[in-house]
Amino acid sequence: MQEKVDAILKDLATAEATNQQELEQFRLKYISKKSVIGDLFNELKNVPNEDKKAFGMKLNEVKQAAQSKFKALIEQLESGGQGTTMEHEDLTLPAAGHTVGSMHPLTYVRNQIIQIFERIGFNVADGPEIEDDFHNFTALNFPENHPAREMQDTFFIERNPDILLRTHTSNVQVRLMHKQKPPIRSIMPGRVYRNEAISARAHCVFHQVEGLYVDKNVSFVDLKQTLYHFAKEMFGKDTKIRFRPSYFPFTEPSAEIDISCQICKGDGCQLCKHTGWVEIAGSGMVDPNVLANCGIDNEEYTGFAFGMGIERITQLKFQVNDLRLYTENDVRFLKQFSTLH
Known part of the structure; x- marks a missing residue:
């Protein structure tokens, strides 16, 4: 040694x-x-x-x-x-150019979604990302034994099992209905969290836009026409849309929304699993129990709600095949969107 x-x-x-x-x-x-x-x-x-x-x-x-x-x-x-190295520097060389940033594709699509709904009377509402169990689950008609309440699906705050990172922006709908009397017509864009393994098709952090319309005599026809309008404004007038029956704890009846695949134009490809259709949103009529939980008379008022992932909309609009690209800050990826404004 x-x-x-x-x-x-x-x-x-x-x-x-x-x-x-x-x-x-x-x-x-x-x-x-x-x-x-x-x-x-x-x-x-x-x-x-x-x-x-x-x-x-x-x-x-x-x-x-x-x-x-x-x-x-x-x-x-x-x-x-x-x-x-200072003595070897050539002071006659031109200065290094500055790299100019560009708008992130998720920001661009989020702004587009907001503009489309604002033109038909929706305003923008916001709420906390750290939420309690009532606003995230209970008020939305989730039963106590629902799988979404388990640790494998939700990020709970360790010191207080009643506090969690919101799993959807529906918590903003609950808070809005508590503090505002109908009519309510709002969208809720924001970041949400779910305990999922990160891959090309899934991420533990992503973005949603949810919508809520509560008033007298609101029907499923209003929901369909609203989403028809959105799909054609976002993806073009030739876009086809279909509704498939589904189930969500907070809406009844419920439906999932598909549009014709923007990559293969309905002919069938890997993205649409050769069906010609791609799911973009979930929707339905607000369950009467949810209205009652939020202090709204469900005998006088009805409403519809919908929710969609901004990453999925961006994927279809710009043919992005890996969700991880949105958060890796790879300049080579982001430069492709430098013309967005």
């Missing part, structure tokens, strides 16, 4: 750092916890007891020498001393 100490001292005496990269390499080799000096301290336990004190003092000397050398190299670089 004495030979290792001598070799390190010899290397420290001749060590140089002409740029920040070499300085960082010196720090990792001699100063960090996993440095060669750190390894020697770990080997101290193998030294005989009678030699530990002397050898420990020697290691401290080596450690101080490394720190002094590191400080000297920093000062040398900061002062632009001999051996630094």
